[in-house]
Amino acid sequence: MAQARRKERIDRGIKVRSDSIYALSSWEEIAYLLGPRALLIGGFLLLPVVLLPSPYWSRVALSVCVVALLAVSFDFLANFVGLVSLGGAFFYGIGGYMAAVASTELGLPPVVAIPAGTVLGAAVCTLLLVPCLPLRGIYFAIITLMYPLFMTRLIEATEILGGTEGFRGITGFSSRWTEQYGLIVVTLAGVFALRRFLAEDAGLVIRAVKDNDQAVRASGINVTWTKAKAVFVAALFGCFAGAYYVHMYRNVGISSFALDLSIMPIAATVIGGSGTLVGPLIGALLLVPLSELLRDFGSLRIVVYALVLTGFVVLQSEGLMNFATRKYQQFERWVRV
């Protein structure tokens, strides 16, 4: 006689335990939890190999990482700290210029110039944003939108930082593999480290600020300081993207503060799924190549681009990642009763 069977959702029983404790009983459960992560990481790591024949698409893959880094930075600030920042280009530009100065003026090699540009750039961005931290919603958004514009005009007018010429002759990477894997590995590591950090108590405090800053104050915690630390973390992502990119193209100019760099990551976040940190990675993976393909449309490119975006927002407003997570958790299996 056939054995009685019923359907059961795979995540039942795993979910409760996996949120804080890691005590999984079978390889099946482990595969269920780690599968998607492994797929994503494996996929990204294979990109340089798969795209080897095409230097053009290899570069596009790196643009994906850059947009992803900026998108993660946006997602983190907007959905975990409660600061809507339109200043991706600001982080990117400052990081880029800092790294360029470190490379051209101080003659530092990429392995030093990139981290230096990242950390110094993030510190500068944070210092400049601290006065705006008490601002909320649209006010913070407007200020962060103004900063890159301000930088462009300032550089043009005062001829500082190489003026409209920018900096040239930045030391490049020793090999194509270093260039590709350096960015991909740091991007992935950054995203997963950030997710991990947010699950720690320090990350929890940051999320609490978004939920209810008065209660955080009443808990004896300095809200402005907490926000400043969060902005620093977000700026690290953006500045790293900028610092890395100028080393790939071996020059930097005021286009590093371009509005695109603020807008594209937000679109990637919306498509990929807000508040997931991994979603923006997936969003960038779809959006950047799409935007490249659309180059053939010439001036209609923006129209098609806008249509795709609008379609996404209307039809899939929760974002791919949230949608996929929901579906994935509904997977069922047969169990013997």
Add this chain to the structure above:
Amino acid sequence: MNARGERPILEIQGLSKQFGGVKAVEDVTFQVAPGDVFGIIGPNGSGKTTLINCITGFLKPTRGSVRFNGREITGMKPHRIADLGVTRTFQIMRPYFSMPAYKNLVIPLSSPRAKRVGGWRGGGRHGDRNTVAVDILEELGFERDSRVPYKIAGTLPTGYLKRLELGRCIALRPEVLICDEVFSGLSASEIASLVPLIEKLRDQGITIIMIEHRLRELFRVANRVMALSYGEKVVEGEPLEVIDHPKVREAYLGSEEGFTC
């Protein structure tokens, strides 16, 4: 020094707060001795919450001073005052709605004060704070083995949210605990279960200020009471003196509030 010869833990001197033309608090002076359960009563809009906001730094007083253990704390930032050990609950509860109840307490447990004076079991990393948080919730009447401590705060009923407010304060190991109407909105049995908790905190040496409408419950625990009306102090004294004061009867009981419940 007050009449009983103790050095007050809190001294409020000539405190006033105006919102535009509205005098929400007007020239209020009082002292709280260590170990007191100090009740503040008064009809709605009499300035009780505003007074607390001025003491805890959430509002800057227009005039007057607040001293804690002899130290001037007037106009300090709220997190500094909380860090010194003067904690408060919010009348309109302020939980972290999207987090589980116990995670709500991990936040104050991660504060500099909790790390410094907490002395909680384990103290250090992630897992420990979670356990301590559940310990505190259990003390507050969350059934440990039920699912309640793990539920998202936004889904909890009022009674639990009030306890969560208290929990946030307790997690900081406060010297002064200021409760803004923790009993309101609770059923008689819920209040009955909270009263022993207040007494326990008092016995641990925490000085308590309680704003309450429920006079009967308040008078069970308070040893001193002050009445406010239209932002001004009407009378202060032993509970029985205060209740017999003609102005209190007129301003407060005349409206049939309080004893009717």
